[in-house]
Amino acid sequence: MEREVMEFDVVIVGAGPAGLSAAIRLKQLAAEHDHEVSVCVIEKGSEVGAHILAGACFEPRALDELIPDWKEKGAPLKQQAVEDRFLMLTEHNHIRLPTPPTMNNHGNYVISLANFVRWLGEQAEAHEVEVYPGFAAAEVLYDETGAVKGVATGDLGIGRDGEQKSGYTPGVELHAKYTLFAEGARGSLTRMLTDTFDLRRDCEPQTYGIGIKELWEIDPAKHKAGLIIHTIGWPLDTKTYGGSFLYHMEDNQVAVGFVIGLDYENPHLSPFDEFQRFKHHPAVKDFFEGGKRIAYGARALTEGGLQSVPTLAFPGGALIGCTAGFMNVPKIKGSHTAMKTGMMAAEAAFEAIRAERGRDTLDAYPAAYRESWVHEELRRVRNIRPSFHKGLLAGLAYSAFDTYLLRGNAPWTFGHHEDHKSLKPASKSRKITYPKPDGKISFDKLSSVFMSNTNHEEDQPIHLRLKDPSIPVSYNLPNFDAPEQRYCPAGVYEIVQEDKGPRLQINAQNCVHCKTCDIKDPSQNIVWTVPEGAGGPNYPNM
Structure with missing residues (x-):
């Protein structure tokens, strides 16, 4: 069966803040200049x-x-930030620290980004953008010159054995003059493009964190709408970068999460269990007592900042948003920068389409980025995250020096290292014993995954692929005690003992698409690929 082909001026992969902002901006420009542009957004x-x-x-x-009139259009930004608190935790106590300027949230809003994106999707459709959820882009397509000419969605109806089932449907090819990739952190197609066009030739390695989040409904007497709490310190040791957030939303809801840099050294560390342990700290436990957990999820996030931004444009396409790594780590924010980069890429693509330039390189986009407030914002904080490579106290001291005295204008720029190279051998690392979850404040992985509404068609090829199936047992297990069992926040990887010896079992149906395995595997043997469209978590209001 041949693939169906659909033609557009611009195809955008990913309906997140960057992708939808790009789509809306393209249609705005088309209306302003009376020049029709067809735009399609696909979302896995x-x-x-x-x-x-x-x-x-x-x-x-x-x-x-x-969208200057977003309030009139009903954007779901309801709860303004009211108060910031910044705490350093010890095991049994805490110290309140001055809130760094980058973490001052005056004028910001505590929101569900998922609901905001749904609203952005409605705005895009109102501009006659074609938005197709449930379609996973699985392949980059190239024309005869080597330029990107679009993407193909994955085939449907392939069994676990690789054979076509009765309901087999081939993927669809979406061709475009320009294709914008807005896949989020560690995008699978972005990895392919990076190799094809050597996009990381002039930048530092990207470094990542894993963010694990729960949504709680708490006792109204304990709820303080607009309160924002960030913590550092316990339960992490001083060598491990990370911290927590508690955001008091509207309707007695609290978003609580924990972020751990994926350059951590101890293979016995479990980010999920560190998060569960954190919630029992005296400084935060009281918020959850008597409350109810209503959602769970996890996602990798980029932490490399300015020096890790790759080459952004290539023949026929560009990277926008978090797939390129525009997160401002000291701010703990990336949606605003993602949206702006999507808008700048849209402006470059629109002008190229008007000029009928074909599938050239959108050089105007990286040029606009270098002159934008996004670049300036990232430039000023570029040394904060890497300063913590020397430990918590050194990082805090340098960050204060850089922020208050140098004001981000240091004549030097620190580098990064690749996260998968940071693990130390298990035999030389401290073992960690995590307390058993109590089922009230702390929970196990499987009950948590259940709350993420994750679902995959079980009879399909495993989308978590091993380059060499022997490595998990022959290398990871003896050297690092199979860290994939712990760094995955969804219980996907499991060492099973059998008569003939241990083997790695991959419970792919549990996968919440966080991409941590693709990043942290010490031998880079795990490759995350897209499953069938519509698979994965279904977050209601995360």
Whole structure:
């Protein structure tokens, strides 16, 4: 069966803040200049917003530029930030620290990013953007010159054995003059493009964190709408970068999460269990007592900042949003920068289409980025995250020096290292014994995955692929005690003992699409690929 082919001026992969902002901006420009542009957005989640997970304390700067009348249009930004607290935790106590300027949330909003993205999707459709959820882009397509000419969605109806089932349907080819990739952190097609066009030739390695989040409904007497709490310190040791957030939303809801840098050294560490342990700290436990957990999820996030941004444009396409790594780590925000980069890429693509330039390289996009507030914002904080490579106290001291005295204008720029190279041998690392979850404040992985509404068609090829199936047992297990069992927040990887010896079992149906395995596997043997469209988590309001 041949693939169906659909033609557009611009195809956008990913219906997140960057992708939808790009789509809306393209249609705005088309209307302003009376020049029709066809735009298609495809999204692997079952609906727009299904795979969106963030804190989120939202800075509306880019939204003000894109849709100035967003309040009148009913954007779901309801709860303004009211109070910031910044705590350093010890095991049994805490110290309140001055809130760093980058973490001042005056003028920001505590939101569900998933619901905001759903609203953005409605705005895009109102501009006659074609939005197709449930379609997973699985392949990059190239023309005869080597330029990107679009993407193909994955085939449907392939069994676990690789054979076609009765309901087999081939993927669809979406051709475009320009294709914008907005896949989020560690995009699978972005990895392919990076290799094809050597996009990381002039930048530092990207470094990542894993963010694990729960949504709680708490006792109204304990709820403080607009309160924002960030913590550092316990339960992490001083060598491990990370911290927590508690955002008090509307309707007695609290978003609580924990972020751990994926350059951590101890293979015995479990980010999921560190998060569960954190919730029992005296400084935060009281918020959850008597409350109810109503949602769970996890996602990798980029932490490399300015020096890790790759080459953004290539023949026929560009990278936008978090797939390129525009997160401002000290702010703990990336949605506003993602939206702005999508808008800048849209402006470059529109002008190229008007000029009928074909599938050339959108050089105007990286040029606009270098002159934008996004670049300036990232430039000023570029040394904060890497300063923590020397430990918590050194990082805090340097960050204060850089922020208050140098004001981000240091004549040097620190580098990064690849996260998968940071693990130390298990035999030389401290073992960690985690307390058993109590089922009230702390929980196990499987009950948590259940709350993420994750679902995959079980009879399909495993989308978590091993380059060499022997490595998990021959290398990871003896050297690092199979860390994939612990760094995965969804119980996907499991060492099973059998008569003939141990083997790695992959419970792919549990996967919440966080991409941590693709990042942290010490031998880079695990390759995350897209499953059938509409598979994965279904986050209601994360």
